Amino acid sequence: xxxxxxxxxxxxxxxxxxxxxxxxxxxxxxxxxxxxxxxxxxxxxxxxxxxxxxxxxxxxxxxxxxxxxxxxxxxxxxxxxxxxxxxxxxxxxxxxxxxxxxxxxxxxxxxxxxxxxxxxxxxxxxxxxxxxxxxxxxxxxxxxxxxxxxxxxxxxxxxxxxxxxxxxxxxxxxxxxxxxxxxxxxxxxxxxxxxxxxxxxxxxxxxxxxxxxxxxxxxxxxxxxxxxxxxxxxxxxxxxxxxxxxxxxxxxxxxxxxxxxxxxxxxxxxxxxxxxxxxxxxxxxxxxxxxxxxxxxxxxxxxxxxxxxxxxxxxxxxxxxxxxxxxxxxxxxxxxxxxxxxxxxxxxxxxxxxxxxxxxxxxxxxxxxxxxxxxxxxxxxxxxxxxxxxxxxxxxxxxxxxxxxxxxxxxxxxxxxxxxxxxxxxxxxxxxxxxxxxxxxxxxxxxxxxxxxxxxxxxxxxxxxxxxxxxxxxxxxxxxxxxxxxxxxxxxxxxxxxxxxxxxxxxxxxxxxxxxxxxxxxxxxxxxxxxxxxxxxxxxxxxxxxxxxxxxxxxxxxxxxxxxxxxxxxxxxxx
Amino acid sequence: xxxxxxxxxxxxxxxxxxxxxxxxxxxxxxxxxxxxxxxxxxxxxxxxxxxxxxxxxxxxxxxxxxxxxxxxxx
Ligand code: SF4
Numbered sequence: 001x002x003x004x005x006x007x008x009x010x011x012x013x014x015x016x017x018x019x020x021x022x023x024x025x026x027x028x029x030x031x032x033x034x035x036x037x038x039x040x041x042x043x044x045x046x047x048x049x050x051x052x053x054x055x056x057x058x059x060x061x062x063x064x065x066x067x068x069x070x071x072x073x074x075x076x077x078x079x080x081x082x083x084x085x086x087x088x089x090x091x092x093x094x095x096x097x098x099x100x101x102x103x104x105x106x107x108x109x110x111x112x113x114x115x116x117x118x119x120x121x122x123x124x125x126x127x128x129x130x131x132x133x134x135x136x137x138x139x140x141x142x143x144x145x146x147x148x149x150x151x152x153x154x155x156x157x158x159x160x161x162x163x164x165x166x167x168x169x170x171x172x173x174x175x176x177x178x179x180x181x182x183x184x185x186x187x188x189x190x191x192x193x194x195x196x197x198x199x200x201x202x203x204x205x206x207x208x209x210x211x212x213x214x215x216x217x218x219x220x221x222x223x224x225x226x227x228x229x230x231x232x233x234x235x236x237x238x239x240x241x242x243x244x245x246x247x248x249x250x251x252x253x254x255x256x257x258x259x260x261x262x263x264x265x266x267x268x269x270x271x272x273x274x275x276x277x278x279x280x281x282x283x284x285x286x287x288x289x290x291x292x293x294x295x296x297x298x299x300x301x302x303x304x305x306x307x308x309x310x311x312x313x314x315x316x317x318x319x320x321x322x323x324x325x326x327x328x329x330x331x332x333x334x335x336x337x338x339x340x341x342x343x344x345x346x347x348x349x350x351x352x353x354x355x356x357x358x359x360x361x362x363x364x365x366x367x368x369x370x371x372x373x374x375x376x377x378x379x380x381x382x383x384x385x386x387x388x389x390x391x392x393x394x395x396x397x398x399x400x401x402x403x404x405x406x407x408x409x410x411x412x413x414x415x416x417x418x419x420x421x422x423x424x425x426x427x428x429x430x431x432x433x434x435x436x437x438x439x440x441x442x443x444x445x446x447x448x449x450x451x452x453x454x455x456x457x458x459x460x461x462x463x464x465x466x467x468x469x470x471x472x473x474x475x476x477x478x479x480x481x482x483x484x485x486x487x488x489x490x491x492x493x494x495x496x497x498x499x500x501x502x503x504x505x506x507x508x509x510x511x512x513x514x515x516x517x518x519x520x521x522x523x524x525x526x527x528x529x530x531x532x533x534x535x536x537x538x539x540x541x542x543x544x545x546x547x548x549x550x551x552x553x554x555x556x557x558x559x560x561x562x563x564x565x566x567x568x569x570x571x572x573x574x575x
Numbered sequence: 576x577x578x579x580x581x582x583x584x585x586x587x588x589x590x591x592x593x594x595x596x597x598x599x600x601x602x603x604x605x606x607x608x609x610x611x612x613x614x615x616x617x618x619x620x621x622x623x624x625x626x627x628x629x630x631x632x633x634x635x636x637x638x639x640x641x642x643x644x645x646x647x648x649x
Contacts, residue, residue: 233619234647241584243648248583252641254625270592275584300648318648444649451647452620456627490647557625 003103008119008126010196011050011109015126020103026512028060030086031481031526032104033075037084038529040106043536047079047188048166048195050110056097056157056201057105059483063098063210064218066505067226068485070094070293072174077537078187080168080352080395081412081437084533085187086480090292090301090315091174094483096155096203097121098210111197116164119201120150123208131199136161138345138383139173139181142200147179155203160347163190165385167393168413169352170194173344176301180314182292185349186439187414188395213511221504228498229297234453234490238300239289241274243318246418246446247325248273253450253459254557255423257416258326259368260358261409264423264555268331272321277304277333284309298487304337313341319440322418323354328361328368335371342378348393353382355415356396363403407549412437412539422550422560424449424459429469429564432544433572435530441486443473447493454493460560466572474575478523482506524575531573541570576600576636578607583643586613598634605630608642619645 005018027035033055045051054076061069072094078085097105100123111117118131134142142158155175162170170190173181184190212218229235237245247269250256254264270276281288287303292315301315316337324336343350357374360366365388366373381389391402396415400408409416414437421428426445434442445468449459457464479486482502492498503514534543550562581593590611598607604621608630620643621628634640 233617233645237584237644237646238648241646245584245646246648249620249643249646252581252583252622252625252643275587441649446649447647450620451645452627453645453647458627460626486649487647 003101005104005106006102006121006126007106007108008128009109010107010111010117010198013111013128015128017125026522027481028062028103029057029071029073029481029483030075030088030477031522032057033073033086034084034526034530036104036106037075037077038533041077043077043533044538045077047077047082048191052077052192052195054107054189054192054196055104056093057103058094058098060481061505061509062094062483064212064509065295066222067229067295067297068488069483070295071483071485072097072184073480074172074184074189076189076192078189078436079166079191080188081414082537083412083436083539084530085189085436087184087186087189088480089174089182089184090296090485091155091176091182092293093155093157093174093203095293096205099205099208100203101208107196107198110195116197116199118199120204121201122204123206134199135164139347140345143175143179143181146200146202150202150204152179153204156200157203158200158347159190159193160345161383161385162346162348162393163194164199165390165393166191166194167348167390168398169348169356169393169395171347171349173347176292176315177294178314181344182315183344183349186351187436190347212509214508218505218508221501221508224497225501225505226297228491228495228501229488232491232495235298235487238298238487241278242288242300242302242316244277244316244321245274246318247322248275249450250419253423255420255450255459256322256326257409257418257420259329260327260362260407261420261555262407264420265557266326266329268329269326271331272325272333272336274318280333281305290314296485298485300487306334306337312337313344316340319418320350320354323351324374327355327358328371328374330369330371330374332371335375339371339375339378342375346378346383348382351417352395352415353392355409356392356399359396359399359405359408360392360403362407363399363405365403408547410438411546412543414438419446420555421546422555422562423558425462425562425564426457426459426465426468428546428550428562429465429569429572430473432546432569433469434473435527435534441476443469443476444486444489445469445472447490453490460558462564462568466568470572470575473527474520474523476523477526478519481522481526541566544569544572576634578634578637579639580607581639581641583641584646586642586644602634603630604628604632604634604640607634607640613642617644619643
């Protein structure tokens with residue numbers, strides 16, 4: 001059975017199943033969500049109004065046995081940035097959608113009244129139901145209750161209170177294989193789902209399977225691909241320490257933004273590091289190594305238990321730990337894990353929210369390092385939607401404007417994550433030029449600048465950084481379309497068998513003849529589609545800039561400033 | 576001369592986190608690694624005073640020298 005587009009109109013509560021238009025056929029994941037948003041959402045529409053659309057799409061290889069292929073993409077016009085947005089996540093939803101033959105789920109319109117709804121998808125289509133019981137509940141209660149209603153085998157996409165209250169930092173939770181959650185984190189897509197009045201989406205693929213055009217070729221390519229991933233030393237380190245292994249090395253390099261971006265090194269780095277976290281996890285009977293979906297062979301996720309050995313959180317990332325830790329000068333991992341759990345439950349982005357807290361600390365709302373007050377504000381203000389809670393839940397830019405803070409680390413109103421662009425300059429180009437606001441994953445120059453993967457580049461020099469970021473942003477747009485976890489990139493950069501095997505898998509799955517050049521061209525065309533949407537939405541090259549303070553405030557220990565001219569940054573788009 | 580040596584990730588196992596070492600002048604970054612019985616193949620990143628360095632970089636009095644295995648994240 002050919003894949004279909006599932007469409008839901010929340011204005012008249014109708015659903016339909018459509019054939020895939022020919023020019024969408026070669027797309028999946030981010031390529032497809034961005035293509036659909038660009039084709040169907042008026043660029044000037046209000047992100048929370050009836051003309052915005054929320055799109056979910058599994059990657060091209062999701063649902064197959066391909067290693068690490070279970071990423072789901074969500075796309076819309078972002079209420080945080082006003083740009084096009086794609087956010088992707090692990091969990092089980094991509095595999096469920098792909099298996100039921102859903103190439104994309106398009107949610108459009110908006111209910112006329114105040115009722116809430118849920119969607120349930122099966123291979124036969126979509127059912128819309130009224131929802132009352134779970135309104136006002138956090139994601140963990142939603143997952144538990146929805147599993148009871150359906151079965152624990154289903155996939156679930158849901159929003160917490162943050163999404164219901166249309167906060168710009170709201171994310172969409174994706175159930176993982178252990179009934180915990182991962183997040184479609186950045187850009188406020190949870191608010192878009194909330195604006196459509198959808199509390200959760202249940203995905204039941206039954207025993208449907210993805211069809212493979214040439215199974216033998218597919219298996220052979222997957223074997224080569226998997227070997228490249230498993231053999232790469234970065235994969236092995238990720239399985240042991242998680243992404244949090246980065247705290248110490250970014251700190252050592254002087255690029256760990258500390259105390260709302262006023263320093264590049266954090267005194268408490270060792271206490272929140274991947275090494276310390278690994279030892280605590282082992283000591284307390286958790287799991288240092290864990291996959292966010294079945295088929296992941298790298299397993300950077302983990303199960304973190306509290307002091308008593310009870311489950312506290314999982315899949316806690318370096319960027320989250322950095323944001324709640326160094327940026328807010330909190331040096332206690334248990335407090336950070338507690339906050340991670342609360343934010344997952346409320347359903348708001350850990351990076352955006354914690355950077356917002358850093359700005360609030362600078363604005364005098366609370367003291368730097370006061371994690372007890374952070375926890376109180378999360379539970380008592382954000383989850384309950386008080387005025388302060390909404391100011392923080394709308395992100396770092398919102399806090400800066402409200403409290404008159406000028407040191408607000410955002411690009412296109414999205415919080416800058418865990419790498420200071422003054423001390424690590426290539427990533428600054430990615431923050432500035434990304435089609436989605438500041439986002440390290442869009443072109444992860446850190447690999448080359450700091451980690452020495454895929455070549456090396458001096459992080460304090462501007463030389464070659466625009467080209468580095470451009471190459472990686474193009475490659476990333478393509479990888480984000482396959483459903484592959486971005487952490488395959490380390491092997492892809494270093495092992496020459498990796499990417500050809502990925503292309504072979506795409507060919508074997510669909511019975512096509514892509515070349516590596518086609519994949520690069522795909523990446524370029526996705527970036528151009530996204531960029532054109534943003535221009536039509538009113539963005540110009542002057543929005544591709546970092547906040548002024550990066551140019552005027554040197555960051556210790558290197559005392560470096562951001563010194564790219566506007567003209568230099570603008571050459572990014574010369575392709 | 577005195578140099579502070581810092582180890583990270585699994586290089587710490589059976590060794591140390593941070594140690595002040597008394598080294599002969601002209602010691603290179605690579606020699607310290609060999610003395611610690613760390614396989615050069617396993618080394619990912621070397622930093623001297625927060626800047627990347629190479630195996631043949633010569634250490635100086637008062638340097639802070641950090642040795643990382645191949646790691647990644649994002
Ligand atoms: S490496 Fe990490 S993020 Fe990637 S698929 Fe595995 S667990 Fe998920």
